Amino acid sequence: xxxxxxxxxxxxxxxxxxxxxxxxxxxxxxxxxxxxxxxxxxxxxxxxxxxxxxxxxxxxxxxxxxxxxxxxxxxxxxxxxxxxxxxxxxxxxxxxxxxxxxxxxxxxxxxxxxxxxxxxxxxxxxxxxxxxxxxxxxxxxxxxxxxxxxxxxxxxxxxxxxxxxxxxxxxxxxxxxxxxxxxxxxxxxxxxxxxxxxxxxxxxxxxxxxxxxxxxxxxxxxxxxxxxxxxxxxxxxxxxxxxxxxxxxxxxxxxxxxxxxxxxxxxxxxxxxxxxxxxxxxxxxxxxxxxxxxxxxxxxx
Amino acid sequence: xxxxxxxxxxxxxxxxxxxxxxxxxxxxxxxxxxxxxxxxxxxxxxxxxxxxxxxxxxxxxxxxxxxxxxxxxxxxxxxxxxxxxxxxxxxxxxxxxxxxxxxxxxxxxxxxxxxxxxxxxxxxxxxxxxxxxxxxxxxxxxxxxxxxxxxxxxxxxxxxxxxxxxxxxxxxxxxxxxxxxxxxx
Numbered sequence: 001x002x003x004x005x006x007x008x009x010x011x012x013x014x015x016x017x018x019x020x021x022x023x024x025x026x027x028x029x030x031x032x033x034x035x036x037x038x039x040x041x042x043x044x045x046x047x048x049x050x051x052x053x054x055x056x057x058x059x060x061x062x063x064x065x066x067x068x069x070x071x072x073x074x075x076x077x078x079x080x081x082x083x084x085x086x087x088x089x090x091x092x093x094x095x096x097x098x099x100x101x102x103x104x105x106x107x108x109x110x111x112x113x114x115x116x117x118x119x120x121x122x123x124x125x126x127x128x129x130x131x132x133x134x135x136x137x138x139x140x141x142x143x144x145x146x147x148x149x150x151x152x153x154x155x156x157x158x159x160x161x162x163x164x165x166x167x168x169x170x171x172x173x174x175x176x177x178x179x180x181x182x183x184x185x186x187x188x189x190x191x192x193x194x195x196x197x198x199x200x201x202x203x204x205x206x207x208x209x210x211x212x213x214x215x216x217x218x219x220x221x222x223x224x225x226x227x228x229x230x231x232x233x234x235x236x237x238x239x240x241x242x243x244x245x246x247x248x249x250x251x252x253x254x255x256x257x258x259x260x261x262x263x264x265x266x267x268x269x270x271x272x273x274x275x276x277x278x279x280x281x282x283x284x285x286x287x288x289x290x291x292x293x294x295x296x297x298x299x300x301x
Numbered sequence: 302x303x304x305x306x307x308x309x310x311x312x313x314x315x316x317x318x319x320x321x322x323x324x325x326x327x328x329x330x331x332x333x334x335x336x337x338x339x340x341x342x343x344x345x346x347x348x349x350x351x352x353x354x355x356x357x358x359x360x361x362x363x364x365x366x367x368x369x370x371x372x373x374x375x376x377x378x379x380x381x382x383x384x385x386x387x388x389x390x391x392x393x394x395x396x397x398x399x400x401x402x403x404x405x406x407x408x409x410x411x412x413x414x415x416x417x418x419x420x421x422x423x424x425x426x427x428x429x430x431x432x433x434x435x436x437x438x439x440x441x442x443x444x445x446x447x448x449x450x451x452x453x454x455x456x457x458x459x460x461x462x463x464x465x466x467x468x469x470x471x472x473x474x475x476x477x478x479x480x481x482x483x484x485x486x
Contacts, residue, residue: 083429090340091436093333093444232439 005222009151013158017053020162024049027169052165060157061113061121064258067160068111070101070123078102081129084138085122091230092145098122108132108244110263112144113157120148132240139227139237140263146226152219160258170202217279224284225291234292238285245281323460330448334469337441338387341472344434345380345394348427352377352397355423359404362414366407372400387470394434395474401427438472445469 025045032041055063075082081100089097094117101123103109108128114120122144128137147153228234244264264278356370376397383389405424408414415421449468452461461467 079425079429083432087429087433087436090344090433091439093337093340093440095336 005150009155012155016155016158016162020053020166021046021049023166024052024169052162056158056161057115060161061115061119063161064111064113064157064261065101065121065123067258068103068123070103073100073102078129080134081124081137084134084141088138088142088145088230091142092117092149094118094148098145098148100124102126102129106130107247108140108240108263110140110144111258111261112147112153113261114148114153115157116151116154117148120153122148128240131243135231135233135236136240136243137236138231139233140240142227142230143223143237143263145230146223147219149226150219150222152223156261160261220278220284221287224288228288228291234288238288238292241281241285241288245285319456320460323456324464326451327457327461327464327466330444330451331466334441334444334448337437337444341434341437341441342385342390344430344437345390348397348430348434349377349380351423351427351430352401355404355420355427358417358420358423359408359414362411362417363407369400369404369407373397373404376400387472391470391472391474398431398474438474442471445471 025042028041028043028045028048029038030041032038032044035041073081078100085100086097096118098112098114098117098120099122101121103111103123103125105125106127107125108131110122110124110128112120112122122141124137124141128140132140147156224237227237231237241264260278262278264281352373356373359366360370376393376399380390380393380397383393408420448466451457452466452468
């Protein structure tokens with residue numbers, strides 16, 4: 001049920017906040033120790049983490065949209081897109097449709113962000129608008145709409161911003177502190193402490209990344225299934241996935257910090273890879289085809 | 302005897318809590334169907350506002366097709382007078398959809414009209430609204446299904462009548478009208 005999913009996502013967001021505070025205070029403690037005053041380090045880390053959490057909750061959508069360089073779409077240039085989004089938002093029962101953004105990118109992709117259906121946005125690439133027909137585009141939009149409805153967007157947006165913060169901070173530790181202060185600190189605390197710093201610098205970003213994996217994979221199948229409930233037309237989404245499968249990707253185009261938010265990731269990253277944020281396209285198509293089969297009692301593909 | 306008393310109090314509290322939960326659930330479902338209906342209503346009104354403009358534009362080219370215009374105007378008037386009566390609105394909607402369809406069929410005979418930019422814009426707008434009505438209808442029917450089911454199943458069936466809840470009508474359209482009026486170019 002959708003309502004249980006919403007509760008689960010809200011709880012996961014809370015866990016994410018707590019996890020973030022703990023990691024941040026840990027890092028603050030390390031930095032404080034190195035500079036000889038752990039109390040200030042912890043206090044500073046606490047304040048910074050509370051501010052970051054507030055920012056990630058209320059402004060992650062704007063941050064994510066800025067990172068991917070999405071621009072707000074104008075109705076007069078994209079009347080069809082507005083129509084589809086508004087129609088599907090009616091089908092999903094939202095009080096108001098999500099805001100619409102355009103990503104300057106030739107590949108077919110889309111993402112949704114925000115904190116709840118009332119504060120949400122859908123961004124679509126120019127490639128998707130160009131290469132997909134209306135029904136395929138509606139399939140993709142319905143998929144993103146499901147992420148909004150299930151509050152997947154809350155967890156993934158918050159994760160994107162907080163994970164980004166942790167990565168920046170760990171970079172800071174490795175770059176600045178290793179060289180200048182390490183010798184002094186190791187003289188005082190010994191090898192064990194150096195190991196601790198190393199763990200902070202290496203494990204933290206990985207752990208943070210693993211959260212965003214956990215957010216994704218199963219959710220993608222869910223969103224595909226709910227999308228079909230909205231459009232009542234599995235073939236649209238299948239068609240879009242088929243077209244994406246045939247695309248040639250430029251690996252540099254997707255920012256790794258937010259790749260878990262996209263509609264798909266390049267296939268070389270997603271195919272049976274432990275660290276993939278999305279299930280392979282083939283198995284998504286397969287599950288949708290099965291739905292089509294059940295819907296019609298016979299295979300139409 | 303005091304053990305017995307506590308048991309009675311416990312049962313009474315339990316029953317009250319149970320009734321409150323059912324009551325709230327019914328209210329939530331009712332509000333949700335009302336909101337879903339409001340979304341359809343918005344789109345139906347938008348379409349109704351579009352109709353006079355459309356009729357005027359078509360009249361400019363095909364003034365003598367009086368029967369068609371009369372049907373559209375009648376259906377539109379019926380829609381306006383239907384107010385919030387779901388049954389009447391559904392009936393008027395089906396009538397208007399049918400009337401518009403015959404209007405667009407007439408348009409087929411007037412190539413200059415089909416090339417009129419004003420007409421094309423109106424037609425595109427109308428198609429968009431028809432699509433939105435279809436989507437809003439889908440959501441409305443889903444909420445109605447949940448509301449009606451809850452009223453008919455245990456425990457809702459015990460209290461639905463007492464608290465003044467009645468089952469709602471689905472927004473059904475005639476089979477032949479399931480597709481929005483489409484005009485080939």
